[in-house]
Amino acid sequence: MTQKPIPDIVIGRLPIYLRALTRMLQAGRQVTSSQELGERLGMSAAQIRKDLSQFGEFGKQGTGYNIEFLAKKLQEILKIDRVWKVAVVGAGDVGHALANYNGFAHRGFQITHIFDNDSKIVGSNFNGFTVQSISDMQKIIQKEEIKVAMLAVPAEVAQDVVDLLVECGVHAILNYAPVNLTVPQDVRVQYIDPAVHLQNMTYYLD
Amino acid sequence: MTQKPIPDIVIGRLPIYLRALTRMLQAGRQVTSSQELGERLGMSAAQIRKDLSQFGEFGKQGTGYNIEFLAKKLQEILKIDRVWKVAVVGAGDVGHALANYNGFAHRGFQITHIFDNDSKIVGSNFNGFTVQSISDMQKIIQKEEIKVAMLAVPAEVAQDVVDLLVECGVHAILNYAPVNLTVPQDVRVQYIDPAVHLQNMTYYLD
Numbered sequence: 001m002t003q004k005p006i007p008d009i010v011i012g013r014l015p016i017y018l019r020a021l022t023r024m025l026q027a028g029r030q031v032t033s034s035q036e037l038g039e040r041l042g043m044s045a046a047q048i049r050k051d052l053s054q055f056g057e058f059g060k061q062g063t064g065y066n067i068e069f070l071a072k073k074l075q076e077i078l079k080i081d082r083v084w085k086v087a088v089v090g091a092g093d094v095g096h097a098l099a100n101y102n103g104f105a106h107r108g109f110q111i112t113h114i115f116d117n118d119s120k121i122v123g124s125n126f127n128g129f130t131v132q133s134i135s136d137m138q139k140i141i142q143k144e145e146i147k148v149a150m151l152a153v154p155a156e157v158a159q160d161v162v163d164l165l166v167e168c169g170v171h172a173i174l175n176y177a178p179v180n181l182t183v184p185q186d187v188r189v190q191y192i193d194p195a196v197h198l199q200n201m202t203y204y205l206d
Numbered sequence: 207m208t209q210k211p212i213p214d215i216v217i218g219r220l221p222i223y224l225r226a227l228t229r230m231l232q233a234g235r236q237v238t239s240s241q242e243l244g245e246r247l248g249m250s251a252a253q254i255r256k257d258l259s260q261f262g263e264f265g266k267q268g269t270g271y272n273i274e275f276l277a278k279k280l281q282e283i284l285k286i287d288r289v290w291k292v293a294v295v296g297a298g299d300v301g302h303a304l305a306n307y308n309g310f311a312h313r314g315f316q317i318t319h320i321f322d323n324d325s326k327i328v329g330s331n332f333n334g335f336t337v338q339s340i341s342d343m344q345k346i347i348q349k350e351e352i353k354v355a356m357l358a359v360p361a362e363v364a365q366d367v368v369d370l371l372v373e374c375g376v377h378a379i380l381n382y383a384p385v386n387l388t389v390p391q392d393v394r395v396q397y398i399d400p401a402v403h404l405q406n407m408t409y410y411l412d
Binding site (some may be wrong): 011012014015016018019020023038040042077078079080082086093094096097098100101103104107108109147148150155168171172174178179180182189190191192193194195196197199200201202203205206 | 218228283299302304307361377386387396401405
């Protein structure tokens with residue numbers, strides 16, 4: 001049986017569900033419902049049930065979802081029931097903030113390497129990491145089998161760095177450089193540009 | 207004549223177009239086409255033409271778009287032909303990185319205030335800003351008529367802080383706290399959670 005691929009938009013909502021479930025668990029909760037999740041997330045209960053039903057049966061009508069079980073299943077689906085090594089490229093302010101960010105623990109990721117091309121920074125200590133030279137990057141990423149990278153380099157060099165990352169096996173890139181990237185079809189890119197996010201909202205302001 | 211509202215998804219693409227146009231301008235370019243833009247952005251030329259046509263006639267068949275003119279028009283549409291004051295709430299690592307971030311200049315935003323509730327931090331100097339107390343936040347935001355805020359507080363207090371922000375007139379919130387927020391319908395929220403962005407991609411990894 002060939003399975004119909006799950007739409008990207010459904011996959012994109014799973015981390016949001018998981019985040020809400022994790023917060024419930026931390027609050028000592030054991031059971032929830034699509035209604036409650038919907039209220040928390042500003043979505044309809046039907047949408048949540050429909051999304052989850054694409055992956056199997058996670059709850060029974062009337063008894064709701066076991067939060068721990070559903071969270072564990074979502075982690076498996078998203079393949080974050082393991083820890084992905086993450087390379088940060090660019091040891092400027094954004095790279096610094098990422099290296100210092102404590103929001104990755106228990107969410108499937110661990111930053112293991114930071115690279116920069118500035119010889120004044122390479123070798124220096126950086127939140128417990130030693131900044132490594134970008135000229136060693138491909139060798140290290142291949143050896144460590146790193147598949148995930150966060151890009152925090154200037155826009156002007158972002159595409160060149162991405163080409164290097166893709167060449168040595170990185171398949172998921174979270175891009176903080178304010179520029180669109182061109183990658184092969186089997187490589188995923190997500191974008192974080194706070195100015196773009198803000199510009200998304202000003203249209204609606206008076 | 208009542209105008210049909212433009213879909214959110216179209217509005218969401220305009221900052222991406224603008225960013226690409228701005229980079230072309232910086233490179234000394236004067237004219238572009240929907241084909242070229244499409245190639246840069248991994249989209250179809252037809253999609254770009256259709257999006258832009260919702261706002262009027264920006265180019266002529268065969269001669270392409272005048273980049274400076276189109277960029278200026280997009281800035282007007284997105285209401286970033288002005289400078290919005292932005293309050294950062296939370297003077298931790300993320301707030302620090304935001305205050306230090308140089309990507310807002312010429313893109314419609316200027317961080318003018320940073321607030322925190324930690325009396326050890328309040329009053330201290332922070333990238334040229336004096337951190338102000340969250341207990342003065344509502345008074346200051348009202349007086350300064352600030353409509354835009356970036357939230358970089360712990361998840362546990364995020365909703366409480368958002369309620370305060372909405373109460374004093376903030377209508378656009380960029381939320382870095384890893385939690386969903388409940389806001390009135392006329393308030394916009396955008397979310398940045400790097401772990402969620404990464405989790406969006408691991409599903410597709412081998």
